[in-house]
Amino acid sequence: MSQDVIAIVGRPNVGKSTIFNRIAGERLSIVEDTPGVTRDRLYARCSWLTKEFRLIDTGGIQIADQPYQTEIKAQVEIAIEEADVIIFVVSGKTGLTDDDKYIASMLQKSKKPVVLAVNKIDDESRLANIYEFYALGVGDPIAVSGVHGIGIGDVLDACINLFQEKDNTDKNEGTRIAVIGEPNVGKSSLVNAILNENRSIVSNVQGTTRDAIDTPFTYEGKPYVIVDTAGIRKRGKVYESIEKYSVLRALSAIERADVVLFLIDAEKGIREQDKHVAGYAEEAGKPVVIVVNKWDTVEKDDKTMNVFIEKVRTEFAYLAYAPIVFVSAKTRQRVMTILPVVDKVYENTLRRIPTNVLNEVIADFQMVTPAPARNGKRFRIYYATQVGVQPPTFMLSCNEPSLLHFTYRRFIENQLRQSFDFEGTPIHLVVRKKVSE
Numbered sequence: 209m210s211q212d213v214i215a216i217v218g219r220p221n222v223g224k225s226t227i228f229n230r231i232a233g234e235r236l237s238i239v240e241d242t243p244g245v246t247r248d249r250l251y252a253r254c255s256w257l258t259k260e261f262r263l264i265d266t267g268g269i270q271i272a273d274q275p276y277q278t279e280i281k282a283q284v285e286i287a288i289e290e291a292d293v294i295i296f297v298v299s300g301k302t303g304l305t306d307d308d309k310y311i312a313s314m315l316q317k318s319k320k321p322v323v324l325a326v327n328k329i330d331d332e333s334r335l336a337n338i339y340e341f342y343a344l345g346v347g348d349p350i351a352v353s354g355v356h357g358i359g360i361g362d363v364l365d366a367c368i369n370l371f372q373e374k375d376n377t378d379k380n381e382g383t384r385i386a387v388i389g390e391p392n393v394g395k396s397s398l399v400n401a402i403l404n405e406n407r408s409i410v411s412n413v414q415g416t417t418r419d420a421i422d423t424p425f426t427y428e429g430k431p432y433v434i435v436d437t438a439g440i441r442k443r444g445k446v447y448e449s450i451e452k453y454s455v456l457r458a459l460s461a462i463e464r465a466d467v468v469l470f471l472i473d474a475e476k477g478i479r480e481q482d483k484h485v486a487g488y489a490e491e492a493g494k495p496v497v498i499v500v501n502k503w504d505t506v507e508k509d510d511k512t513m514n515v516f517i518e519k520v521r522t523e524f525a526y527l528a529y530a531p532i533v534f535v536s537a538k539t540r541q542r543v544m545t546i547l548p549v550v551d552k553v554y555e556n557t558l559r560r561i562p563t564n565v566l567n568e569v570i571a572d573f574q575m576v577t578p579a580p581a582r583n584g585k586r587f588r589i590y591y592a593t594q595v596g597v598q599p600p601t602f603m604l605s606c607n608e609p610s611l612l613h614f615t616y617r618r619f620i621e622n623q624l625r626q627s628f629d630f631e632g633t634p635i636h637l638v639v640r641k642k643v644s645e
Contacts, residue, residue, distance in 0.1 A: 213290050214262070214264065215293075216228055216263070217266050217287070217294055217297070217311060220269075220270055221268065221299075223299065224266070228252070230357055232252040251263070252422070256365075261367075266287045269311055285314075291320060295367065296322050301328040312346050323347065325350050350363055350366065381433050382432040386437060387399055388461075388469070388488070389470060389471030393473045394538075398501060402543060462494060471500075472520070473501060474500045475506065478520065486527060490634065493636065495556070497530060497546065498524070500520075502536060504539050505536075529630065529631060529634065563592075569623070569624070574589060582613065588606060590642050600635050606639055606642060620637060
């Protein structure tokens with residue numbers, strides 16, 4: 209059975225994201241005094257009193273026109289549909305509003321259980337402010353302060369009491385996939401194509417996706433979690449505070465990912481900024497699949513793909529291990545070829561090589577291609593063992609680490625990759641001088 213779900217809804221700037229972060233126990237949602245900062249659904253895995261559940265933060269709904277209002281409302285409606293319990297957040301500081309009444313009517317129509325949280329009751333002087341919210345007709349109001357953590361436990365107690373008994377034995381989230389790339393490269397469109405539904409807001413306006421959105425799904429019986437991240441620009445060129453948070457979030461998504469999908473816009477070609485974006489994944493030691501999007505827009509002949517591949521390999525030499533997939537998110541052409549590649553790459557990053565087999569391979573390639581001599585001495589590996597996975601990490605016991613030139617290090621990595629099929633995953637080498645007995 210699926211895990212229980214709580215969705216947090218409310219009008220803009222009532223403190224939904226603050227409460228989300230408080231429950232999640234970490235800064236997952238962007239908190240800013242600007243209304244409308246949270247526009248997409250944001251997921252977190254949480255627990256309370258030994259009960260595990262998924263928590264969804266949503267964009268603020270209001271009657272008045274605002275940017276992306278239609279898209280935000282659609283996202284909130286999907287979150288309500290997914291949820292088992294709704295936390296309806298209102299502001300005890302500003303009081304009851306027409307927007308609150310509008311949202312209350314939406315929730316009543318959904319027939320989902322609702323816990324009414326009156327936020328910003330930071331001291332006893334505001335406690336009496338909660339009573340006017342009985343007029344919403346969605347249950348007893350609970351006084352809370354997201355900033356100070358007051359009343360959050362009472363809200364969660366109420367949610368747990370409303371959960372129907374479910375079998376939560378299967379807690380496997382599945383392979384976590386982060387989708388990264390420059391702004392407007394087609395990340396959200398690709399996520400939507402994979403999910404076959406509009407989970408992320410798609411717009412040709414740069415910066416539409418500000419939050420990293422965790423979305424669990426299954427494909428051919430296998431569980432996955434896909435993360436659509438905000439477009440990454442070079443750190444030094446990010447000025448807007450909200451955008452800074454988004455970049456940090458994208459970097460965090462990379463760190464949490466099992467596999468990274470790095471998107472390139474085939475129409476615009478490889479740009480300098482693409483190298484910075486890909487570099488973040490490489491620095492994190494994550495398996496990478498290079499996805500060339502918008503391939504349907506490129507005029508092609510029988511050599512076009514090979515020419516593009518050669519250019520990718522030249523521009524991204526540090527990602528020589530990454531497989532390349534050509535797709536069109538818009539037309540969904542070849543989109544479903546991505547997940548089998550993800551599965552293969554993830555399998556490779558978890559692979560362990562028996563020590564005896566590893567040392568046989570190393571002995572063979574050292575005999576055929578010994579390290580070049582430096583000052584009359586050659587780098588020599590006496591013994592090797594695998595000490596880790598994600599990425600595969602090998603400890604090499606040698607005569608003198610300083611003799612290892614970076615070209616021969618690359619040669620060793622390539623030999624291991626070819627011998628044991630480490631396509632898609634980086635390989636880390638830890639070089640140590642043999643301890644004399």
